[in-house]
Amino acid sequence: MAKAAKTTRKREKKAPAPGRPTRAESEDAVRTLIRWAGDDPDREGLRATPSRVVRAFEEWFAGYRQDPHEFLNRTFSEVGGYDEMVVLRNIRFESHCEHHIAPIIGRVHIGYLPTNRVVGISKLARLIEVYAKRLQIQERLTAEIAHALNDVLRPQGVGVIVEASHECMTTRGVHKTDVTMVTSEMLGVFRTNSETRNEFLAAIGPARATRNGH
Numbered sequence: 567m568a569k570a571a572k573t574t575r576k577r578e579k580k581a582p583a584p585g586r587p588t589r590a591e592s593e594d595a596v597r598t599l600i601r602w603a604g605d606d607p608d609r610e611g612l613r614a615t616p617s618r619v620v621r622a623f624e625e626w627f628a629g630y631r632q633d634p635h636e637f638l639n640r641t642f643s644e645v646g647g648y649d650e651m652v653v654l655r656n657i658r659f660e661s662h663c664e665h666h667i668a669p670i671i672g673r674v675h676i677g678y679l680p681t682n683r684v685v686g687i688s689k690l691a692r693l694i695e696v697y698a699k700r701l702q703i704q705e706r707l708t709a710e711i712a713h714a715l716n717d718v719l720r721p722q723g724v725g726v727i728v729e730a731s732h733e734c735m736t737t738r739g740v741h742k743t744d745v746t747m748v749t750s751e752m753l754g755v756f757r758t759n760s761e762t763r764n765e766f767l768a769a770i771g772p773a774r775a776t777r778n779g780h
């Protein structure tokens with residue numbers, strides 16, 4: 567009985583997610599979009615494009631296959647005693663908006679006030695990647711990063727600020743090139759204590775002043 571269950575689990579791991587199209591079907595969809603744009607997917611320069619686009623999707627949307635709670639739970643360190651704010655600013659990310667699949671490019675600033683758990687810089691960067699490499703809206707990206715960190719580290723509070731430009735706004739539609747969107751999520755003492763929140767905002771202030779979203 568246990569053996570049968572094991573085999574099933576193994577098979578499930580390799581099988582595509584339910585309803586997930588095959589690679590060939592996905593490449594065909596790209597061919598359709600090329601024809602929709604007005605070009606010929608069979609001309610020489612475009613022949614390898616569908617397979618390249620599908621491979622690019624695997625990279626851009628790799629976040630669906632990772633659970634940040636799982637890897638954060640494996641990697642935090644207990645550091646009883648350190649009770650000052652930890653701030654990481656200017657972490658660059660690339661995501662895609664769920665409305666147009668157009669790039670969202672920007673920076674994340676993270677602060678938290680630990681109880682006794684901290685997590686390394688590279689893990690914070692990876693946490694951002696996992697959520698950025700999905701179809702997103704900036705508000706949800708901001709909230710997901712803050713809540714994942716809050717769930718795992720159980721700090722006194724978390725603050726996350728995201729500043730980004732949306733290429734669906736700069737290259738189409740309203741064509742506003744210099745607009746940066748700023749979103750924030752404040753949890754725990756970052757929400758309830760204005761002194762803590764101001765300390766965080768002061769720490770990332772110089773970074774925000776550069777306005778260098780890319």
Ligand SMILES: [Zn+2]
Nearest residue numbers: 663665666734
């Ligand atoms: Zn968009």
